Amino acid sequence: MQNGSSLSIAESGCLHSDKFDDDGRIKRTGTWMYATAHIIKAVIGSGVLSLAWCFAQLGWIAGIITLVLFSVITMFNSLLLTDCYRSPDPVNGTRNCTYMDAVKSNLGILQYKFCGIAQYGVLTGISIGYTITTAISMAAIKRSHCFHKHGHEAGCHVRNNSFMIIFAIIQIIVSQVPNFHKLSPLSIVAAIISFMYSFIGIGLSIAKIIGDGIGETSITGLPIREDFTGMDKMWKTFSALGDVAFAYSFCFILIEIQAILRVEQIYDTLKSSPPENKQMKKATVVGITASTIFYLLCGVLGYAAFGNKAPGNFLTGFGFYDPFWLVDLANICIVIYLLGAYQVLAQPIFGFVEDSSKEKWPQNKLITKEFSLWGIKINMLRFVWRTSFVIMMTIIAMIFPFFNEFVGLLGAGTFWPLSVYFPIEMYISQAKIRKYSFTWIWMQVLSLACLIVSLVAAVWSTHGLVTSVQTFKPFQSVS
Template identity: 50%
Template sequence: MELQGDDGRIRTGTVWTATAHAITATIGSGVLALPWSVAQLGWIIGPFVLIFFSFVTYYTATLLCDCYRSPDPVNGRRNYTYIGAVRACLGAREVVVCSTLQCAILWGTMVGYTITAATSMATVKRSHCFHDKGHDAKCDASGILFLVIFGVIEIILSQFPNMEKVTLLSVIAAAMSFVYSFISSYLCIEKFVSHPKLRGGLFNLEMSKGVTASTKAFHYFQALGNIAFAYTYCMLLLEIQDTLKSLPPENKTMKRATMFSVSITTIFYVTLGCMGYLAFGNDAPGNILTGFYEPFWLVDTANLSVIIHLIAAYQVFAQPIYSIQEKWLALKWPNKGFFNNVYTWRLPCTKGPKFQFTLAKLFLRPAFVIFTTFVAMMFPFFNAIVGLLGAMSFFPLTVYFPLTMYIVQAKIKRGSFKWKAMQSLSMVCLVVTLISGVGSIADIVNHLKHAGLFKIEL
């Protein structure tokens, strides 16, 4: 059933489509780094941090749901985007900072997804090589071809008109995330059962061979960023909420979708993170799937699921950037046909759906994908990028802006117990962001000393 909203736009989204979008935006490349992250933190702090970040994400996301409309969360004016909510609640001065951060994180995630998808493609190739020639064979995989293939696919998908029209992609991506999460957990369980031994330590303070104390500390900090990144999706929450029907109220529906998505992802994260650590101990790889080559068909299935997931999830992160870019250009040059004239095309001799586009959409979106792919070629290392993205996005977009907007909209009295509790949570998350950022930057600097152009790390 389609309902026309108070702004004249028809929205068809439900709690299930919103849950699919949220799972697609949340479960992605970050989940593959969780065993490595738990391995850096140990059995006590690792699972605690996984659960802590899930509660923080759920709490701040529910507050953000009430900011879709303002000043009243049910009958107020719609804020179609995260940036729109910041403008309505906090004013124009905060918009510049928020829009810069949001676009940077969304784009950085697209870079990370490009690297991860190419890594999975390379892993499939190596898996077949080892299966055919033996595990001692030299099975190198150059990344340039896989990066280009992924980029070409995203150029085609970039012509989807908006977030609501990529719902099918989100459903497919959510299904694929379950597939590779289940397979990864199974492979870790099977590896542990075949060699049963309690691996790892309570706090993992042991120094591995060749690892200095400073490197150990940086890895510890980076692991916090990896886990934070794995839960991050608040910067897309309001864009997802804008696809929902008006009845029941959007904030109630989105809160249910958030509860479902965060609960599901937390179960997967804790299971995979802990089982990966149990299977590999301190030797857990940065991308857990790169640690397996047999049974090759099952490993291939997991990696293919990752690839399909990331192909779809890329568009969920890209659509808000496309929308911001195209709206800004249309307003900047209102009389330029390149940005404003809408053309309609339909396959000849058919009655299929019409394809509407502007020349800006037709050419600028592919150009943006090409640029993103090129940057991924320049930084072809996975784990350090994930940690830095988590560090950059967690505090400002997942914690600070949602808390601050809610305080303003709900008129939380300064100095009250609730206000103090929110500020304390904000400060804790700021510290996490700062130290995880330091660890990730240090790791990136180290990788830059050894990384080769177009050479993906496995």
Template identity: 60%
Template sequence: MDIESLEIREQGSIVKNVDDDGREKRTGTLMTASAHIITAVIGSGVLSLAWANAQLGWVAGPAVLMVFSAITWFTSTLLADCYRTPDSVTGKRNYTYMDVVRANLGGGKVIFCGLAQYCNLVGVSIGYTITASISMAAIQRSDCFHMQGHEAKCDVSNYRFMVIFACIQIVLSQIPNFHSLSWLSIIAAVMSFSYSTIGLGLSIARIVERPDVRTTLTGVTVGVDVSGAEKVWRTFQSLGDIAFAYSFSNVLIEIQDTLKSSPPENQVMKKASLVGVSTTTLFYVLCGCLGYAAFGNSAPGNFLTGFGFYEPFWLVDLGNVFIAVHLIGAYQVFCQPVFQFVERNCQRKWPESNFVCREYSLKAPVLGKLSINLLRVAWRTAYVVVTSVLAMIFPFFNDFLGLIGAFAFWPLTVYLPVEMRIAQAKITRGSSSWIGLKLLSFACFLVSVAAALGSIQGLAADVGGYRPFKPAV
């Protein structure tokens, strides 16, 4: 029996429509899924692409961007087919990445997936806190120079902006689930397009103003810009930065779980992935290449703040406002799987606890009626506080993004989708398809290892002379 539009009746009154799994009817569409993906993909990673291109040069830089784009899109289509099992259209729903791995692979790979996914999501939370605070501080610094002159001492600490960002996230983290985040993702997606466009405009203006900036086919030059060892480490780290810029597989299943069941979720998700990845790749290539052309081999880690803090100060300010607003939304997209994982397990373990399960209604001015859960308030607030403190301890932008990208790319974006495809399609060991998928997985494993080594080396160098909670002078 088709129960997609079944109505549950309780004491003679209609409660709500439910889907085929008994849960509240999903309302997601191609537009909302694409907005979630764009919000997740065009994050702080775009800001480091000019630097990454500077390390790789005009040949390898754009080529690596396109290769990562193609791999991400291909594996996202494999993952989309795993949302329902055993049949990808009418089978049982799997609500999280771990559920998908459990249904298709089982065993130790479920634990491996959980460790990779949730450690990565926590890392993204920390990375976004760092990035948002950098942009907020850049606004104050720009205004200071504008008001007091270019020679003024306008040193600004990022720490208090991390606190402001955390306070905003504590409030927004009370949004119950992904299904309630569509409006925030759409706003965040618009913001990402806006600051990317501002960055492109500033890059073009700088290229016109300074056409003699030095760029090369192979990136930073050994013996001129860097030593031989630095060239190798920076190349590895740039691979991690690009991998981070394309990571959204860790929230793909959760995004797919918001979609209406007709047309089939996997078909809509494949279209949304194509829209999201192709759109972001266009911006990535433009930002990476034009940013490199603007700054040359000395491209900064965050290309938007690299335009200086002078004129047009208002445009730089606007770009950084857009970054901060975007990351406010993106933080929530990446945190929701962590929030829901903990809350579902607590509800399963303590089903009779009022603290864990009971929802309280609260009427608030402007916002109207709100649903409050004590576990949600306590746990999500603690999560935001802890990730913010970790961001204060390790506020290293490029190295941190590269490390997150390295650890997430191979296991979540490539290895597990490939293994599930082999198991789901019953691909014969030793066949051409099996060999091709395994070679893809192994090549991406080597890239992730290299990226991790480069980022760890960069972090070690940064930590050497760093004192936590001491603002720069």
């Protein structure tokens, strides 16, 4: 839509006006501070929930080093990415409105297709992960009331499948809303509630430390014992690396904002003077630094509160303690956040299939025609496809309801291609860095090192999923 509008504006000669930029798009007025807010808002999402568990696997030293190291690598590659917003020149070149456009401009059509596969694959995986996370938080609310009523010694176990089904029904209904991703209050609401549940978690951790003291922690994390072998320790450690990678995958910011507005609004909000790449570099440094401090607080305080028994989702661990209403509020915030985030991240998948179908079968009325039902516009393709997608994601979540292993696999599969490989390769191409030069070599070494870490984390996260499935009865998930 925007490309079409820009073309018509350019053809009518409405360039360099007070309302439009030199490429025909609406003039931008945002500043680096506005972009920083977007970054922080998008980074602090569901990835923060598993950081206390990661510290329990890695220990104090490795946990802190891992968080800082991923932060530095993510920041470096994000800075490279800011120079690829315009091509071929980072200041005066043509604007690339999406991440995939930047890949296509700098690396060609083959890499563009690879990027598309990676992005859509990640978005599909996140949909499954969000279904699992929401069910766990819903179950935690019910459990906290049970503990409050029957005491902390009660079992209060809750089946997660019913909550997954409830979540799926809501998503099926909401997914039929046209242009859901363009509802402007979404980003504001998401920012408020993500900060809310994170701050509640930090506050509850501090309160638990004050009341019960620091939990049983160690330099190396969960110790090896009879029922926890060295091999178990190894795969838990690498799975934790995948979880941290998921939390630090800066590409999710770009994808999320692209999904909301169908353009890289994180860049497009920035006015053209001073140059966008300079503003974006400042926003990236501030945004990732602030997020890292926040992540360290959640990870360190969560680990100190629970020790080596830190739960996979640290907010569900407070269901055993008062004030139960505050625990409920935090988990309600997570549920609300993920209800909207699921749709925001699913919209590009929905749009890709629907747009491709309309291009291939433009005369098919089942695909193109809309009819009104009780004042709501219904399209058969949209109804059948989106409903089927939600049902498929829910079934997979019921079969593999393992939060940390799944998040680890997502992070491992996402971090290298979207946060390391493409930014480095695009920068090398655009900056015309000579092959086998010193800069080219150390960038390739960095990329290779991140690839190895991602592969190892993916292998061990997959091993964790397989091991869990072997002792798990499908569709019998219990919190």
